[in-house]
Amino acid sequence: DQQVKQNSPSLSVQEGRISILNCDYTNSMFDYFLWYKKYPAEGPTFLISISSIKDKNEDGRFTVFLNKSAKHLSLHIVPSQPGDSAVYFCAASANRRNDMRFGAGTRLTVKP
Amino acid sequence: DTGVSQDPRHKITKRGQNVTFRCDPISEHNRLYWYRQTLGQGPEFLTYFQNEAQLEKSRLLSDRFSAERPKGSFSTLEIQRTEQGDSAMYLCASSRGGGVEYFGPGTRLTVT
Numbered sequence: 408d409q410q411v412k413q414n415s416p417s418l419s420v421q422e423g424r425i426s427i428l429n430c431d432y433t434n435s436m437f438d439y440f441l442w443y444k445k446y447p448a449e450g451p452t453f454l455i456s457i458s459s460i461k462d463k464n465e466d467g468r469f470t471v472f473l474n475k476s477a478k479h480l481s482l483h484i485v486p487s488q489p490g491d492s493a494v495y496f497c498a499a500s501a502n503r504r505n506d507m508r509f510g511a512g513t514r515l516t517v518k519p
Numbered sequence: 520d521t522g523v524s525q526d527p528r529h530k531i532t533k534r535g536q537n538v539t540f541r542c543d544p545i546s547e548h549n550r551l552y553w554y555r556q557t558l559g560q561g562p563e564f565l566t567y568f569q570n571e572a573q574l575e576k577s578r579l580l581s582d583r584f585s586a587e588r589p590k591g592s593f594s595t596l597e598i599q600r601t602e603q604g605d606s607a608m609y610l611c612a613s614s615r616g617g618g619v620e621y622f623g624p625g626t627r628l629t630v631t
Contacts, residue, residue: 449625506577512560
């Protein structure tokens with residue numbers, strides 16, 4: 408059951424421009440959302456999170472936006488850098504339960 | 520903080536054999552999680568421990584799978600009578616309470 412969906416398998420942007428990665432979810436009980444970044448041969452690395460009581464959380468070049476009515480969240484990276492090239496996973500959980508659900512990932516390529 | 524470590528990083532085994540993986544979490548993290556990731560998909564939750572107690576198991580965790588965390592520190596995941604469908608990346612993560620989960624590099628299992 409695909410409760411978390413990342414419909415774009417890949418995204419390519421130019422260095423210095425904005426990268427926008429999208430994620431949709433179906434379970435209205437989800438109240439905590441995270442983004443992870445994964446390089447080849449490594450485990451996912453935590454990037455940024457947001458609770459459902461907020462609609463925006465910012466950390467340096469990374470901002471996550473949450474639209475609860477649309478069951479949609481997005482990750483903005485500004486400005487994008489070649490080192491940002493990786494697979495990005497969106498994840499969600501309900502009531503801080505431990506069975507976090509992940510999307511299938513979006514491969515971001517930032518071209519110099 | 521040396522991060523989450525997993526051993527081995529790669530395992531090739533023949534169908535029907537048993538395999539065991541080890542995970543060492545970040546020290547002072549009381550929660551430990553196991554996930555499985557197949558090609559093109561995000562991590563799928565298998566099970567989690569709080570200290571030495573296994574508190575939740577996914578329906579993905581068949582009877583051939585068993586996980587332990589005997590002293591509340593490292594954990595092992597054993598797969599008995601491996602099948603080709605068990606081929607995947609097995610990821611371990613740890614967290615302090617219900618906080619952000621930090622992942623290890625994973626163990627890639629290939630069943631021939």
